[in-house]
Amino acid sequence: MDTEYTFYDYIDADGDGSNVIKSWLNGAGKDAKAYFTHIIPYLESSPPPWITKYTTLMRGDWDDFIELRKTGKVQYRLLGKMIYRNIYLVACGIHKDQNYITSVTPATALIRVSQMITNPAKYGREHEYN
């Protein structure tokens, strides 16, 4: 069944070929993985317009990226760019004790987005849940 939106994970095709989003989620807390296992399908299936309250539009260093956030003692974040109805997830992060730590820099994240758009078969895959 076609969804309203589609989430894609970045594949480190020039590195070890792994799905960086999936790898990070498998190393994060089980609550974070369970949360994103649900929120992504709900966001994909919700009819337009995009429900802005469930994601954060970033400004500053991560300008124009959107962030999905699981709150708790440690806040888990997925970062991506939305282009039309595709969301390209390219980075992960945590927010703990006032520190915001991301897996890559904004500049690298932008490069990843560009790779996913120009060469989707190599650098992208529909979000994986395992």
Next chain:
Amino acid sequence: MNTIKREQIWESLQDPDFRKQLIDEHVNVGIAFQIHGLRERQGLNQKQLAERLGDKKKQPLISAWENPNYGKYTLGTLKDLAKAFDVGLLVRFVPFNTLVDWTINLTRDVIAPPSFNEERIIVTTEIGITPLNKGVPQSIVSFINSIPSTPSTFSASTIYMEQGKEMIPNMEKGKEMSHAAAGNI
């Protein structure tokens, strides 16, 4: 694609700790989206929903309820919301496969189901029911129309029109009714 998603989630379910968290997030995320979706579908702002709940002071709570990180719903709240939206509510224990099915088969109508009045209109449109059949629940219609065609079976509209019966809310009664109608040929 849904098969792949199912396999992936099922693979993750092998971890008992993940299963426990999945139970929490299935409810937390699902209810938040459903409340928001139902409110939007019915064209209500948060103030109007609070009024339907009979307490304008609940408006800030509605914002919290629509947060997928909230997670503190009570059964009483869910029942009140279902009544306010005029939709059904199911609270039951199920196999994990049912949770997986729900998650991978989401649609806008699943997230924000039609209210009873909308449901009645859908039923009327789908099988061309006459005013006699108004109020036939979709579950009854679907069940009766799923019975294989034989000389002894009737469509829901035939049954209700011939017998002029009121809406029968119980599926078993509907089944008995179709057999009784068959016996009257």
